[in-house]
Amino acid sequence: MAYFLAIANRKGGVGKSTVSVMLTYAFALWSNKKVLLIDLDAQSNSSLILMGGERWIKAQRTSKNVAAYIEDRLYSIEQTKIYNYIEYEVGDIEVSPGKLPDISILPGSLNFEDLQDELITYYSRNQTPFRQAKTKCSEHFRAALSFANSFSDIVILDCAPGISNATAAALKLANKIIVPFRPDAVSQFAVDRISRIIEGGKKFEEVLSIPANRRRYVCLANYVRKNRRDGLYIDNIAVDHPILKSFIPAMPAVSDAFDFLGEPQNMEEKYGEALRPLRALHQELLAVLPF
Numbered sequence: 001m002a003y004f005l006a007i008a009n010r011k012g013g014v015g016k017s018t019v020s021v022m023l024t025y026a027f028a029l030w031s032n033k034k035v036l037l038i039d040l041d042a043q044s045n046s047s048l049i050l051m052g053g054e055r056w057i058k059a060q061r062t063s064k065n066v067a068a069y070i071e072d073r074l075y076s077i078e079q080t081k082i083y084n085y086i087e088y089e090v091g092d093i094e095v096s097p098g099k100l101p102d103i104s105i106l107p108g109s110l111n112f113e114d115l116q117d118e119l120i121t122y123y124s125r126n127q128t129p130f131r132q133a134k135t136k137c138s139e140h141f142r143a144a145l146s147f148a149n150s151f152s153d154i155v156i157l158d159c160a161p162g163i164s165n166a167t168a169a170a171l172k173l174a175n176k177i178i179v180p181f182r183p184d185a186v187s188q189f190a191v192d193r194i195s196r197i198i199e200g201g202k203k204f205e206e207v208l209s210i211p212a213n214r215r216r217y218v219c220l221a222n223y224v225r226k227n228r229r230d231g232l233y234i235d236n237i238a239v240d241h242p243i244l245k246s247f248i249p250a251m252p253a254v255s256d257a258f259d260f261l262g263e264p265q266n267m268e269e270k271y272g273e274a275l276r277p278l279r280a281l282h283q284e285l286l287a288v289l290p291f
C-alpha cells in the first residue's frame with residue numbers, strides 16, 4: 001500500500017513543484033523508498049526537472065503521461081494499466097556512482113487542461129447537471145490515480161495552482177497534504193481557503209475546531225528570509241493551522257536545483273547549501289508521517 005502525499009496550494013509560485021521534487025529525492029535516497037511522482041500540472045515543471053526537456057517531449061509523443069492515462073482509462077477500463085504510462089529511472093541524482101535511486105514519474109502533459117474540459121463534457125451528457133458532472137469527473141481522476149497504490153511506497157502528487165478536478169481528486173486521495181506557502185500578506189487567505197476544501201468543504205470555524213494533529217494537512221513555509229516580517233507572517237499562519245517547524249529559506253541553491261542536468265550528481269552537489277534545510281524537513285516528516 002503506497003502512502004499518498006499531495007503538495008498543494010491554490011496559490012501559484014509558492015514552491016509546490018520544488019518541494020515535490022525535493023521530497024521525491026529525500027525519500028528515495030535517504031529513506032530508501034520507491035517513489036512515484038505524479039505531475040498533475042499542465043505546466044509540467046516537476047516533469048521537466050526530473051526528466052529534462054528532451055525526454056519529456058518524447059513522453060508526450062509516446063503517450064506516456066498523465067493525460068493519456070486518464071483518457072485511456074475512460075474508454076478502455078480493463079486494458080489500461082498505469083505502469084504502461086510511467087517513465088522509470090528518472091532524475092539527475094545517483095545514490096552512488098552508476099546507481100540510480102528508485103524514482104519514477106507519471107509525466108505531466110500540456111493536454112491536461114483540455115482533457116479536464118473534455119471529461120466534463122463527457123460526464124455532462126444525458127443532461128447531467130454540471131455540479132454532478134464535476135463530481136463524477138473528479139471521482140474518475142481519484143479512481144484512476146488510486147491505481148498507483150500497488151506500484152510504489154510513496155506517491156507524491158504535485159498539484160497545479162487553483163482547484164482543478166484533478167487537484168480536488170488528489171486532495172481526496174491523499175493520506176496527507178503539504179501546503180507550501182510564502183510568508184506574505186496574501187498567503188493567509190490562500191491557506192485558509194485550501195484548508196476548508198481539504199477538510200471537506202467545512203466552514204472555516206469548523207476547520208478550526210479540528211485539533212491540529214487531526215487535520216489532513218500541514219503547512220510548510222518556503223522562500224523564508226530571516227527577518228521580522230517573515231517571522232510574523234509565519235506566526236500568523238501557525239495560529240490557525242498546523243505548520244512544520246522546518247522551513248525552506250529563500251536561497252539560490254533551491255532555484256538552481258530546478259534545472260535538470262543530464263550528468264548525474266550526488267545530493268550534496270545538486271542541493272548545495274539547501275541540503276541542510278532539506279535534511280531537517282526530511283527528519284521532521286519522518287516523525288510526522290507513518291513510515
Ligand SMILES: Nc1ncnc2c1ncn2[C@@H]1O[C@H](COP(=O)(O)OP(=O)(O)OP(=O)(O)O)[C@@H](O)[C@H]1O
Nearest residue numbers: 012013014015016017018161223249250251254255
Ligand atoms: N526557497 C526558494 N528559494 C529560491 N527560489 C525558490 C525557492 N522555492 C521556490 N523557488 C523558485 O520559485 C519559483 C516557483 O517555484 P515552484 O515552481 O516550485 O512553485 P509552484 O508552486 O510549483 O508554482 P506553480 O503554481 O506555477 O506550479 C521557481 O523558479 C523556483 O525555483
Ligand SMILES: [Mg+2]
Nearest residue numbers: 016017041045
Ligand atoms: Mg508547480
